[in-house]
Amino acid sequence: MSAPVQVPRVLSIAGTDPTGGAGVQADLKSIAAQGGYGMAVVTALVAQNTHGVRSVHVPPVAFLAEQLDAVSDDVEIDAVKIGMLAGREVMETVSAWLDRARPPVVVLDPVMVATSGDRLLDADAEEALRGLLPRVDLITPNVPELAVFAEEAPATSWGEVLAQASRVSAAYGVRVLAKGGHLDGESVPDALVDGSRVVEFTGARITTTSTHGTGCSLSSAVATIVARTGSWEQATADAKRWLAESIAHGEDLRVGSGHGPVSHFAGLWARGGLTTRLTAAEVERDWWDAVADVRAAIDDLGFVRGLGDGTLSKEAFGWYLAQDALYLRDYARVLAEASRLAPTLGEQAFWASGAHGALVTELALHTDWLGGVEPAAPSATTTAYLDHLLATAARGDHRVLAAAVLPCYWIYADLGERLRGLATDGHPYRDWLLTYGDPAFESATEQAIVVVTRLAAEADDATRDAMWRAFRASCEHELAFFAAPPDGTV
Incomplete structure (x- = not known):
């Protein structure tokens, strides 16, 4: 034989x-x-x-x-x-x-x-x-x-x-x-x-x-x-x-x-089951198309339009930065939990790097933009977003958690790609808008998409559905987060 x-x-x-x-x-x-x-x-x-x-x-x-x-x-x-x-x-x-x-x-x-x-x-x-x-x-x-x-x-x-x-x-x-x-x-x-x-x-x-x-x-x-x-x-x-x-x-x-x-x-x-398994490319396309309404709603927010054309008030911008700093603290903990739950060394290293990056960003916000002043208490919107992520992490499925954290990469990078094109000389938020073009974050976003869509393609129907629902919920929290700042313009 x-x-x-x-x-x-x-x-x-x-x-x-x-x-x-x-x-x-x-x-x-x-x-x-x-x-x-x-x-x-x-x-x-x-x-x-x-x-x-x-x-x-x-x-x-x-x-x-x-x-x-x-x-x-x-x-x-x-x-x-x-x-x-x-x-x-x-x-x-x-x-x-x-x-x-x-x-x-x-x-x-x-x-x-x-x-x-x-x-x-x-x-x-x-x-x-x-x-x-x-x-x-x-x-x-x-x-x-x-x-x-x-x-x-x-x-x-x-x-x-x-x-x-x-x-x-x-x-x-x-x-x-x-x-x-x-x-x-x-x-x-x-x-x-x-x-x-x-x-x-x-x-x-x-x-x-x-x-x-x-x-x-x-x-x-x-x-x-x-x-x-x-x-x-x-x-x-x-x-x-x-x-x-x-x-x-x-x-x-x-x-x-x-x-x-x-x-x-x-x-x-x-x-x-009898359903042909989706490829990772099909998951990426389907999920992104399915949140087109959320992405369009974000683009249409007064805060986003004011940030892009420079008419956003400093009060509104400062409020957003403070909440973002508070968000990033617990977001780093969520990414650390994703690293702990991940089954492969590559995924563990990727999510751990993301957790480190979130903390570095939070410190930079304190030092460069908030002058080291401790941010105020988290808003109801910030709390709701973090509760969603922390609850997902507590359930212990690394695939669903990975899907939940993906919008903070994908939505943010997608919006930033358009905003940094508006960072002309003299723009009051030019330095901030240019941070959206960070090559390391672009690379991390691409890798996060690859990791999550592969996990979804390989998952059973029930897990893939749970991943999608977690992803959609986080996209909606992203919309609420951008909509929360006072809609003030100069």
Whole structure:
């Protein structure tokens, strides 16, 4: 077996099922559910539904060989799952291809005995199927099929199943996944048998009619997982756990009136949802467009217009600076908490640098603009903004907190880009407006946008929604903060 791969390329060699519950259709779903890329070579076209098989058409074996060679001539195959092989010539064609292609993992789910107990293959075909076993890494027979390989009567107890599996494994030099689903009782044990080594897996019987294609699904899942992990035991355990979940949700599909299929993607649908994940660029665009109303309202404020054209009174400007200094003190604490909560060293360093910068700015406001005079008490608007940030920090989700602090970078930088263009000679607030062009702050803003939008793109739907709501709330607090100063002009 070759080294494990991240996305296994898995080939199903099997018959079809037009209802999608078994055969290559089930195999492809199982492979995809386990993180693999599925391919399929069709051995037989089967007219069947959830009640049973009506007829089977077997294409010429020359065409089967062409399908197999077409795949292996072009694609590196990491694992093969073999299902329905209708007749000796088909089996010999597949055997010859296995000798040529030498895939690293081969799992055989032998289709030999119908649910009714009838043998599906004649003696000649059964012998040809036995000839496949030395080329196979694992077989996954049910109880009647295991008995055929053992040339004994079907086992009636779990102990007999294990004994037959051990004899078959030793006789053919192949691993056997022994399955107890055909036995009576509430428990459904399975076991991975490799010669004298036996690893058992417990399981409970699920009361359901959705059992069509379980053998196909389990075997293709094991093939995919072992190609991905390199461990037969882990592959068996993981595939069994996944199949139990899929069987439990099979009836939700409401497919057919007989024995319906399992729900191969039930767990993925429940845990991952059906919405395509946004990219970071899409998050950036969508969030920024969604606060266009807030940004326009800020531009239209008397304080902002007066600051831009120089008509703002010194009283209003001084009031704003004092509140900004008070805001920056606790804002620095919030950024420090973001650094503490951040999961990576890069994010920790970034938010810590922001906290340091906020404190430096606050000291500069005291010294350069406020003359070192202690600012007055925080206004209701300043308090509300800080309460929002501190409460978000206290909830402990670094992603939501990062979204909450982003507007103080993004809104401020966006507004500053326009205001500093108005800093002409003689402008009463020229020095202040030029501070908006600080290259370090521009760089920090760009990095903050990258960090937050990436976190949002990677988050689940509920967390992304919480991040958006925190971001929007902070944007609205930014608007209120710019609207709070006395609207005085000279």
